[in-house]
Amino acid sequence: MKYILFLISITISTQFFAQEYANDVSEAYPFGRPHPDAPKELLDYEFLIGECACESTTRNPDQSWADPEEIIWRYKYIMNGTAVQDETLKPDGSHSGSIRQYIADSSSWYVHYYSNKAPTTRLSTWKGGKRGDSIVLYNKQKAPNGTDGYFRITFSEITKDGFHWLGEWVNTTETFSYPTWKIRCRKVRTN
Template sequence: MHQEEIKDYEAMIGLCHCKSTTRNQEGTWNDPQDITWEWKYIMNGTAVQDETLKADGSHSGSIRQFIKDSSRWYVHWYNSKSPATTFPVWEGRKAKDRIILYKEQKAPNGTAGYSRLSFYDFKKTGYKWIGEWVNRDETIVYPTWKIVCLRRTE
């Protein structure tokens, strides 16, 4: 059965060329890396799958399912560099013009907080994504990864 919430990811369905930039141990930003990010509906239109393909041959992806009982998206993430028997899971929802997902995660100094992932700036030409560490009340926000995607036009 088609869920109304599946439209949350509508702007990302298809293939985009992206620039992915991560923060290094020293706190400065690494050079941007080229990635391809592909999105598609799966499970008869009740879930979304995405996959990133990177120049270094590594890949990652996720399965996204909306669970009505909690009114949240659950995102199960996997990657080729560190296969796992259980996948990390972020949860969240679309709020206004952003999809925001959280997973509990301590900062390197042990402070309790979350990994916060946000999709935003949705346009026909592409979208943006940012990964951040935030403390529990979100008064501290530390960006760790950002991706800018442009829709493939060929």
């Protein structure tokens, strides 16, 4: 009898928690779902949700473009569908990711970046949002010569089939830019 009561209580608790966190990553939704009460801006990332096969190209020390490398980039809804997390998996073992939260009071996305090759006690943060059909994020950064500016990240050509990503240093007026990293992604898996 105790065993039957135990099984019933486990079944009820499991159903309760499954309903309580219905938008979290699950077997039915491997990349989660947006929470219906989350800010509508959460859908800025809806076409990025899933897994992409990407070609990543960075600069060599001599400033020429390096040979591209194949990476995996995954996006999913987290915190019961109220934020977005991504992770990149690279062949050289340098993996990274971000947690993306929209803060309505400032009408901005805040993106907190982390990496296994550069662990830190304080995560760097990008701030930005939608600009037309793109998502643009900024992090203050001086140029090697000391000029004030930003590292700007732009997601563009965003569709259900993939997206482009560009990382570049820009001056404070954004009249000069120097691209340092570019990524082209093709969607290979979704919910």
